[in-house]
Amino acid sequence: MRYQQIALYILKKIGKLITLIVAVSILSFTLISLSPIDPVQSYIGADMTRVGPEQRENIAEYWGLNESKVQQFLNWGSHLLQGDLGTSLLYRSPVATIIAERFLASLALMGLAWVFSGLFGFLLGSIAGMKEGTWIDRIIKGYCYTLASTPAFWLGLLLVMIFSVSLGWFPVGLGTPAGVLAGDVSLFERLRHLFLPALTLSIVSVANVALHTRQKLIEVLESDYVLYANAKGEHGFTLFRRHGVRNIALPAISLHFASFGELFGGAVLAEQVFSYPGLGQAVVQAGLGGDIPLLLGIVLFMTIFVFLGNLIADTLYKVIDPRIRKGDF
């Protein structure tokens, strides 16, 4: 009975993922085919004058641009099903390779920021919630609300100005030092280049977790069982450890998993400010340079990434919280 439920749950989620991917492919392909940007022109780029009309016609023919939009979509879709995402126009190599390579760089950035902002946000939120209404709560709340209206890229610019230009502690940009082969870069150098983008992304992501945790903790502290614990003489950290943490940890973790989309949005901006060679920078270049295969590939890839985050959040609730598990799996 139990295994059946689990199997059903997995099947349901897989079905959802498939419909999602199909819908996102259709949506993004439709959007791109609406674009007035001519793919042949963006492919040729600066060599425009040296390419005659016949050659352009040949390129269009070779790419199948003369076929109907539906046929083009079906061509792309059938290649996609075989795992072929096409070739990037900007980088002149398979899209799948570029995404894999770039995603690793982005993953280091996002992972670091994700873990740090989660821990720090939870800590801040817990302190604010326990001390609700005091000056420390006000400071934390004010800090979070200010962060929520701070443009992420501006924060990045500020950090560059302070730490790179004025103090000179960290490099201005790029993932590795210029003029050094990628294989020769030491781990220390990599971390040094990673630090500022990761810090930017962490600072921006803290607000959400902290405010949510604070809200949940206040709710918990108003409950009857906390009142009873108070009556028994529990207070301060002991009370928090026994009754607070368990009740607020799960929502916070789930929320944090469900925020992969925003995390990537922040990463796009941070990577742009620091010229960090990640997936965010690639999607911007693909969009500006008219690199359709790469753009479509990244959209699909990020959709799956966000879906995984939501899936983990959803599953965590079911696995850990027995109240939710009991109802329907």
Next chain:
Amino acid sequence: MKGIMKRGNLRQLTIAQIVAAILFLLLIIISGFLIGNDKLAIHLDMKNTAPSIAHPFGTDWLGRDMLVRTLKGLTISLGVGLLAAILSSLIALAFSLIASWNKRMDAFITWLIDLFLSVPHLVLLILISFAVGGGFKGVVIGLSLTHWPSLTRLLRGEMLQIKSAEYVGISRQLGKSRWWIARHHLIAHLLPQLFVGMVLLFPHAILHEAAITFLGFGLSTEQPAIGIVLSESMRYLSTGMWWLAFFPGLSLLIMVGIFDILGKNMRKLIDPFHGQKG
């Protein structure tokens, strides 16, 4: 100050905050409109000066006054944000009314919300801006088409509650048409929520506008939007000209913050039960 605080109750304080926020925003808009393009003229003899009394925000590499550029940029960003927030709210209202039609429509709208939320917001903006071909139109369409899901979800929940109310049932029994019910019961109740939701959409819309313009997808470089000002300043950072990025960004932060305060206070006033919680 303390005497006033003591005398005013929460309602009066809320209204005072709303008025102050609106006045401040009006100040930005009016100053942005009053400043002619001649103030943006190039003065090469005064380029790259640090903030002073004559130029509180300093001047850029062409000698243009940064305070003027910032105010102009804020006005443009405000206009784009306003337009996008209104359009987004209208989409949200339309979708929540469609969702009220029947179960199937409701499921469809819910699915659509999930679909839009499952692609990272910024990536979707890039995609739409690419589809439209960039520029002002691209930004407005992109922002309007991506900010409705959360508001729609809120309105849909509210709408479901109203739909099950007794007076709606009585109207239905009396043979009123769906459209009549939608107009007299649903929209009438959704309007305050919609209005507050719209004001709270501004900060998001403006920040996303600045971000997408900063990335190079948005407004063209001739329009001195805040995103453009900041992305241009990026090239001069390593020369130590910190004022180019610091003041415009700070002004944007303050404007967004004021919109947030405005929206939250309006919610407190219109919807006291939910407003008090956050």
